[in-house]
Amino acid sequence: xxxxxxxxxxxxxxxxxxxxxxxxxxxxxxxxxxxxxxxxxxxxxxxxxxxxxxxxxxxxxxxxxxxxxxxxxxxxxxxxxxxxxxxxxxxxxxxxxxxxxxxxxxxxxxxxxxxxxxxxxxxxxxxxxxxxxxxxxxxxxxxxxxxxxxxxxxxxxxxxxxxxxxxxxxxxxxxxxxxxxxxxxxxxxxxxxxxxxxxxxxxxxxxxxxxxxxxxxxxxxxxxxxxxxxxxxxxxxxxxxxxxxxxxxxxxxxxxxxxxxxxxxxxxxxxxxxxxxxxxxxxxxxxxxxxxxxxxxxxxxxxxxxxxxxxxxxxxx
Ligand code: RI2
Numbered sequence: 001x002x003x004x005x006x007x008x009x010x011x012x013x014x015x016x017x018x019x020x021x022x023x024x025x026x027x028x029x030x031x032x033x034x035x036x037x038x039x040x041x042x043x044x045x046x047x048x049x050x051x052x053x054x055x056x057x058x059x060x061x062x063x064x065x066x067x068x069x070x071x072x073x074x075x076x077x078x079x080x081x082x083x084x085x086x087x088x089x090x091x092x093x094x095x096x097x098x099x100x101x102x103x104x105x106x107x108x109x110x111x112x113x114x115x116x117x118x119x120x121x122x123x124x125x126x127x128x129x130x131x132x133x134x135x136x137x138x139x140x141x142x143x144x145x146x147x148x149x150x151x152x153x154x155x156x157x158x159x160x161x162x163x164x165x166x167x168x169x170x171x172x173x174x175x176x177x178x179x180x181x182x183x184x185x186x187x188x189x190x191x192x193x194x195x196x197x198x199x200x201x202x203x204x205x206x207x208x209x210x211x212x213x214x215x216x217x218x219x220x221x222x223x224x225x226x227x228x229x230x231x232x233x234x235x236x237x238x239x240x241x242x243x244x245x246x247x248x249x250x251x252x253x254x255x256x257x258x259x260x261x262x263x264x265x266x267x268x269x270x271x272x273x274x275x276x277x278x279x280x281x282x283x284x285x286x287x288x289x290x291x292x293x294x295x296x297x298x299x300x301x302x303x304x305x306x307x308x309x310x311x312x313x314x315x316x317x
Contacts, residue, residue: 007038007041007042008033008034008037008038008041009034009035009037009038009057009060009061010060011034012030012031012033012034012061012064013034013060013061013063013064015030016030016031016061016064016065016071017064017065019164022166023136023137023138023202024068024070024071024137024202024203024204024205024236024240025070025110025114025138025139025237026138027064027065027068027070027071028068028070028071028073028074028106028110028239029074029106029107029110029111031061031062031064031071031074031075032074032075032077032078032103032106032107033103033107034057034061035054035057035058035061035075035078035099035103036099036100036103036104036107038053038054038057039054039096039097039099039100039103040096040100043092044092044095044096045092046092047086047089047090047091047092047094047095049092050092050095050096051082051086051095054078054079054082054099055079055082058075058076058078058079061075062075062076065254066252066253066254067204067205067213067251067252067253067254067279067280068204068205068240069204069205069239069240069241069242069244069251070204070205070237070239070240073239073240073241074106074110074239077102077106077239078099078102078103078106081098081099081102082095082099085098085099110237110239112294113237113238113239113293113294114138114139114142114237114294115142116294117139117142117143117235117236117237117292117293117294118139118142118143118145118146119146120292120294120296120297121139121142121143121146121147121200121233121235121292121297122143122144122146122147122149122150122152124143124198124233124290124292124297125143125144125147125152125154126152126154126197127152127153127154128153128154129152129154129155129197129198130154130155130156130157130195130196130197131144131154131155131156131157131196131197131198131199131200132156132157132158132159132189132192132193132196132198132199132200132221132225132230133156133157133158133159133167133170133199133200133201134158134159134161134167134186134189134199134201134214134215134217134218134221135159135161135166135167135170135201135202135214135215135217135218136161136166136167136169136170136173136202137170137201137202137203137235138202139202139203139235139236139237139292140170140200140201140202140235141170141173141174142235143200143235143292144156144174144179144200145174145177145179148177148178148179153180154179154180155180155181155182156170156171156174156179156180156181156182157181157182157184157192157196158170158171158174158181158182158183158184159183159184159185159186159188159189159217159221160183160184160185160186161186161215161217162186162217163260163261163277164260166215167183168183171183186217186220189220189221189224190224190227193224193225193227193228193230194228196225196228196230197230197231198225198230198231198232198233198289199221199222199225199230199231199232199233200233200234200235201214201215201218201221201232201233201234201235202214202215202234202235202236203234203235203236203240203291204240204280205240205241205242205251206234206236206240206241206242206291206300206303207242207245207251207282207303208242208243208245208246208303208304208307209245209285209300209303209304210285210288210291210299210300210301210302210303210304211282211283211284211285211300212234212236212282212283212288212291212300213242213251213253213280213281213282213283214234214280214281214283215279215280215281216278216279216280216281217281218280218281218283219281219282219283219284219287220281222283222287222288223287225287226286226287231289231290232283232287232288232289233288233289233290233291233292234288234290234291234292235291235292236291236292236293237293237294238293238294238295238306238310241303241306241307241310241311243307243310243311246304246307246308251282253278253279253280253281253282254278254279254280255276255277255278255279256277256278256279257277258275258277260277261275261277262275285300285301288300291303293306295310
């Protein structure tokens with residue numbers, strides 16, 4: 001791709017890849033916002049030139065992180081509109097104006113979806129519930145905050161979520177809003193599960209068979225919940241459905257830098273040690289009770305029907 005200096009697309013790419021912007025929903029909106037800025041700020045002589053740059057920018061943004069399908073789904077939402085418009089639009093200005101509207105539509109509907117999930121999910125919380133969560137998910141936070149606003153009294157246990165400690169973000173956000181929250185090491189999940197009524201986590205991708213791809217450690221928490229018969233809920237917007245899995249594609253699991261686990265100097269002194277740092281794992285549908293989406297609350301077995309309804313083309317790439 002041609003170098004665009006510190007343009008909005010390069011800068012969004014860097015922020016997403018380095019996880020300065022993180023969370024499946026946030027990276028989707030950040031990518032679409034970058035396409036919006038591209039459409040607003042870049043100057044093009046022809047519509048053809050505008051579309052060529054937009055497709056190039058979209059492909060670059062999709063490659064920033066490999067697992068969260070919200071990213072390609074969001075970018076493809078914009079690129080699909082561009083493909084539909086391409087043959088009908090002749091001026092660069094009109095082409096850009098149409099894409100600006102599509103980007104705004106996506107961001108608004110994404111924020112609305114999170115809010116709706118909050119309202120639906122909050123109804124599942126009863127006074128006195130103890131809820132365990134893993135990592136940091138804005139869909140999960142929306143549910144907890146909505147329940148708190150309804151006046152429900154409950155307790156949250158947040159795992160710290162090594163190696164990047166997103167659980168601290170969750171704990172801090174909930175405490176700030178006056179929600180009763182404790183932070184525990186990931187390895188203490190089994191100790192605390194005895195008192196947990198249900199687990200609530202977000203998702204980076206949901207496959208056709210209802211499996212949930214989420215932050216590494218999620219499937220261990222699900223296994224422990226299964227053992228103690230605590231329910232396991234997932235909160236996720238429908239742009240986290242990976243329609244490519246209907247045609248056999250596998251979800252690529254991101255492996256991140258070893259230096260997220262150990263300092264560089266430690267590794268220099270221990271050259272014989274191999275470091276593995278997968279960022280996500282897969283929780284099978286057997287361990288999931290319900291998936292809370294903005295279109296309703298479904299068992300994992302319902303995901304394939306939702307995918308068929310929402311995605312006319314099976315491919316998200
Ligand atoms: P929301 C995050 O990934 C976590 O796995 C989290 O559960 C998921 O995205 C969904 O987040 P990362 O970016 O969209 O921390 O619900 O690797 O915020």
